[in-house]
Amino acid sequence: MGALVAALSREGRDAVSKVAKMMETLQHRGNEAYGVAIRDYVRTGSSLREAASGLESPVAVGHVLSRVLREDRPQPVQHGTVKLVFEGRFYQLQEEGSVEVALKKFEGKPLEGAELILKGLEGAYAFAAIVGDSLVLGRDPLGLIPLYYGEGRGFYAAASERKALWAVGVKDVKSFPPGYVAYFSAGGYSLKPVRVLTKPKRRRVPLEEAVKTIKGLLAEAVRKRTYGLRRVALAFSGGLDSSVLAALLKSEGVKVQLVTVGFDGEEEVRSAVDAAETLGLPIHVKKVPEADVEEVLPRVLWLVEEPSPLAVSIGVSFYWVAEAASKAGLRILFAGQGSDELFGGYHRYLDVYRSLGDEGVWDVLYRDVKSSYERNFERDEKVCSFHHVELRLPFADWNLVKFALSLPTSLKISSPHDPLRKKVLRKVAEEIGLPPEIYGRRKRAIQYATGIDKVLRRIAKRRRRKTLRGLIEDYWGRIVWENPEPP
The missing domain is CATH 3.40.50.620 (HUPs)
Known part of the structure; x- marks a missing residue:
């Protein structure tokens, strides 16, 4: 547990500085480990400086850690070209940690991984992933874990709390819709409903x-x-x-x-x-x-x-x-x-x-x-x-x-x-x-x-x-x- 942050520059500029600022703002949610990932590199450390210093990239994700269970580990994690930060928990009866289970969904077809998580896994969670040059976000179908996003001058950003986005100049902060995934690139972004709560048919049940x-x-x-x-x-x-x-x-x-x-x-x-x-x-x-x-x-x-x-x-x-x-x-x-x-x-x-x-x-x-x-x-x-x-x-x-x-x-x-x-x-x-x-x-x-x-x-x-x-x-x-x- 802890907090996730993510940023993507629409102008090809550095996004790591914004990720670092958001992580600094959310240290009250976790300060046991820090991690930053860019397209081709992941670094974790015991301080924000250790995790973010010297990195530059137009797309980045970050995480601050609070260990609640033994399975909780420093993030981001990676598989191939995918760099993932994950907040929350899956509730299936399993031995693997939730982060590892989420990462496996990106194997084979990385761009479909986010949708596979929402379609097949029960729990309370939000996540952000770098997939190639894109940033992908997702949130559980009931919205149990906070996730916010918005647009600043020339960049998109997302975080576990609004105050992190305010800290980097995003004024119009939105709550990410439950059951959706979003794909961000320099050219814009799209939201896609995957597993959303709809009004059911009324049952006649004794x-x-x-x-x-x-x-x-x-x-x-x-x-x-x-x-x-x-x-x-x-x-x-x-x-x-x-x-x-x-x-x-x-x-x-x-x-x-x-x-x-x-x-x-x-x-x-x-x-x-x-x-x-x-x-x-x-x-x-x-x-x-x-x-x-x-x-x-x-x-x-x-x-x-x-x-x-x-x-x-x-x-x-x-x-x-x-x-x-x-x-x-x-x-x-x-x-x-x-x-x-x-x-x-x-x-x-x-x-x-x-x-x-x-x-x-x-x-x-x-x-x-x-x-x-x-x-x-x-x-x-x-x-x-x-x-x-x-x-x-x-x-x-x-x-x-x-x-x-x-x-x-x-x-x-x-x-x-x-x-x-x-x-x-x-x-x-x-x-x-x-x-x-x-x-x-x-x-x-x-x-x-x-x-x-x-x-x-x-x-x-x-x-x-x-x-x-x-x-x-x-x-x-x-x-x-x-x-x-x-x-």
Whole structure:
């Protein structure tokens, strides 16, 4: 794990200097090894200077490394004329490392290698490769690993975070579309859809059959993501999603450390502790002084890279969960992100139901799942990577997502007034042995459950800002444009 960067000059000029600048900007994601590749050469080293010094080329890729698992190694890697940088993980049950598996796809027909990765391999990943004089990019079909790209004066560039592209003068930064590959050359670039999420046909499935299938798919999603692991952390609220994952992780024989964040007196902290006791799993409670929120706020905003009160509120909670996992020596963090969009967990879906009916909810759920990479996954991965923690999301499993999206609304939301929602997932929870006080618990959004939202609003008031958005935008201007270094 770590970060990838890439650049290609449209004018035949040097791209290595831009790659080096982007790597320097992303050292918070990894600094255990550095690597740069140009068309005919790969160099790795223990410092950025060692990796990049003296190299010149109109096309280059780079990588900074954070070792999460033993298989993680310095990059770029090469096979023939192909130079590859890869971020993420494949979840097939295999002995080889993900980077080696990806590189093999380029053997024989290098220009088709990127498409073969997307067509045949399950996981969370993004990659960049030099193939001849071209630069090739790709991203997993759900967009679980961040990848951004854009055009500067006479060059194209790509990186794991927006701030790297801003650092080299790319202003119009785009999120790379999930399930696509892109081919860049001096003459331009093209995007090609390979494996993208499309709206499925609606199934007519009895509740019992849906419960059985989802239970099996979710168990398999957890199994694939725990292969070879002995200890993991789980972001835990004591609610439906995290409790289902806790039970499934425990059944796989993995040692699970539950982690929850909150303030003294918050009911959700007590509920999480009670649920952990019911599950028979250890829990670490991170109680946060209010002053710490104000201190960490600029850093979280710098990490999530958007002046959104919602993104920052959730990002602050996730920041401390990832920090607690890292300090406990746990480099893999599981979380329940993706479940609410799949199974209709948010209260706002009731408003959609009342105004647009069953069909309207079905459409909105699909759109929310399809856009989750920009709304949720990128934010959470960037916050976790700051703490050198790898995020794994079983609810964002390709096979589970495709099946769950095909289910009728009635298996998720019983009526426009359903106070619980997630009907089919609650039945799964009951089937795997969770008690009614867990599978019958009402949903609360993380920013409200942890109390972060209330604290942020109090900070805004103290700072004499009328709204939380006003406070966030104040910080945004200073952090991102005036002082782009980590706060």
